Amino acid sequence: MKKPLIGVLGGMGPLATVDFLNKLIEETPAETDQEHVPVVVWSVPQIPDRQKALDGSGESPLPALYEGIDRLIGAGATRIAIACNTAHFWFDALSAHSTVPLLHIAEAAVARLKMNVSPPASVGLLATRGTLASGIYQARLAQEGFDCLSNTGEEIDILFKPGCYSVKRGEVAAGGYLFERAAGALATRGAARLILACTEVPIALERIRSRYLPICIDTNRALAAACVDYWRAAAR
Amino acid sequence: MKKPLIGVLGGMGPLATVDFLNKLIEETPAETDQEHVPVVVWSVPQIPDRQKALDGSGESPLPALYEGIDRLIGAGATRIAIACNTAHFWFDALSAHSTVPLLHIAEAAVARLKMNVSPPASVGLLATRGTLASGIYQARLAQEGFDCLSNTGEEIDILFKPGCYSVKRGEVAAGGYLFERAAGALATRGAARLILACTEVPIALERIRSRYLPICIDTNRALAAACVDYWRAAAR
Numbered sequence: 001m002k003k004p005l006i007g008v009l010g011g012m013g014p015l016a017t018v019d020f021l022n023k024l025i026e027e028t029p030a031e032t033d034q035e036h037v038p039v040v041v042w043s044v045p046q047i048p049d050r051q052k053a054l055d056g057s058g059e060s061p062l063p064a065l066y067e068g069i070d071r072l073i074g075a076g077a078t079r080i081a082i083a084c085n086t087a088h089f090w091f092d093a094l095s096a097h098s099t100v101p102l103l104h105i106a107e108a109a110v111a112r113l114k115m116n117v118s119p120p121a122s123v124g125l126l127a128t129r130g131t132l133a134s135g136i137y138q139a140r141l142a143q144e145g146f147d148c149l150s151n152t153g154e155e156i157d158i159l160f161k162p163g164c165y166s167v168k169r170g171e172v173a174a175g176g177y178l179f180e181r182a183a184g185a186l187a188t189r190g191a192a193r194l195i196l197a198c199t200e201v202p203i204a205l206e207r208i209r210s211r212y213l214p215i216c217i218d219t220n221r222a223l224a225a226a227c228v229d230y231w232r233a234a235a236r
Numbered sequence: 237m238k239k240p241l242i243g244v245l246g247g248m249g250p251l252a253t254v255d256f257l258n259k260l261i262e263e264t265p266a267e268t269d270q271e272h273v274p275v276v277v278w279s280v281p282q283i284p285d286r287q288k289a290l291d292g293s294g295e296s297p298l299p300a301l302y303e304g305i306d307r308l309i310g311a312g313a314t315r316i317a318i319a320c321n322t323a324h325f326w327f328d329a330l331s332a333h334s335t336v337p338l339l340h341i342a343e344a345a346v347a348r349l350k351m352n353v354s355p356p357a358s359v360g361l362l363a364t365r366g367t368l369a370s371g372i373y374q375a376r377l378a379q380e381g382f383d384c385l386s387n388t389g390e391e392i393d394i395l396f397k398p399g400c401y402s403v404k405r406g407e408v409a410a411g412g413y414l415f416e417r418a419a420g421a422l423a424t425r426g427a428a429r430l431i432l433a434c435t436e437v438p439i440a441l442e443r444i445r446s447r448y449l450p451i452c453i454d455t456n457r458a459l460a461a462a463c464v465d466y467w468r469a470a471a472r
Binding site for chain 2 (some may be wrong): 013041043
């Protein structure tokens with residue numbers, strides 16, 4: 001049997017990948033190097049912009065995502081985690097393409113949400129238009145009996161999207177203040193919990209020590225925890 | 237021609253690998269995801285302990301290191317960086333095994349040192365016994381006309397080595413205080429600069445905001461900068 005090995009499809013962006021790897025370490029109970037989760041990481045950011053592809057202004061990232069999956073499997077990955085919410089728009093195509101199972105970030109996040117709060121609480125989604133359009137969170141939340149809130153198109157355009165590109169430029173705190181405004185809008189409308197459904201968001205809110213962190217579900221951390229669960233079960 | 241791609245041989249330990257990837261981002265002038273260095277990372281920590289192998293109490297990590305090199309090349313790496321100083325003990329064997337060139341961490345660090353200070357300054361080496369025994373720094377420093385200082389065997393046993401294992405256990409600040417004592421001993425003996433010749437050290441000294449940071453050369457950061465230099469030249 002092949003040794004269990006997590007493949008991380010990253011680079012979207014590079015900082016979110018590093019944040020994911022850091023949380024993978026934090027979520028692993030380990031005393032020595034050897035007890036940590038083995039990973040192979042494909043962090044090749046030369047992949048068409050996901051938000052632009054979904055709003056029709058850029059080419060599809062799908063061929064580049066397929067290549068990443070192929071390289072990870074070639075290197076021996078037995079499970080693949082995609083450290084980007086927006087890329088989950090293409091999850092079904094990637095799953096069909098891959099010969100090893102993919103872990104789903106929304107499934108991991110909703111599992112973590114349920115440890116924190118019970119339905120019928122209102123849950124706010126901090127996400128790109130692409131992630132919202134894909135419905136990966138709304139369907140799972142509705143199924144569990146949660147109400148779902150998201151930012152208006154205007155809030156996304158003037159707060160959320162510029163926040164993402166700030167983080168990608170390395171202006172992490174500036175991104176954090178924009179995300180915090182978007183988070184505040186959802187909290188004001190009654191969200192009891194906020195799902196940070198874009199991997200750039202937790203990095204930026206942590207940087208500014210946002211007041212909303214205590215009610216946030218970090219999807220990057222939830223995906224990391226799902227990887228640890230897989231590995232601990234498989235390595236036994 | 238194959239597209240330039242940095243392969244990172246990591247997992248020694250996992251946190252040092254994340255620190256390296258973070259510094260790779262910091263060292264890259266980039267406005268968008270797509271301008272960042274493409275990397276494939278092999279971070280499989282199930283590799284025999286390097287320090288134990290070198291003091292004769294554990295098995296050799298060489299087969300596992302060969303496997304990492306092979307997987308990175310299989311995934312398309314065109315240059316390989318090893319994010320661990322102690323593993324450079326086996327650099328010549330790894331170089332002979334690899335079909336793509338390896339970047340050398342000591343070469344990168346001494347290049348960075350020379351931007352900071354001129355010979356015949358005294359330079360302190362914060363390193364494992366294995367790294368000191370390999371002579372990878374001493375030979376390069378002597379060639380450039382620098383004096384070289386290192387911790388005594390006793391300082392290594394009671395400060396440096398426990399510091400490494402603290403970081404590996406996740407007790408990063410505790411490791412930092414131990415490393416700071418080892419650094420202080422070298423500074424007292426006249427070291428004008430300190431080479432942090434173990435990738436666990438900068439993480440820990442940064443965590444405690446050590447007073448010695450202004451005179452430190454971070455080898456992990458220097459190796460990251462060498463990767464950026466390679467990629468920018470190759471991608472042109």
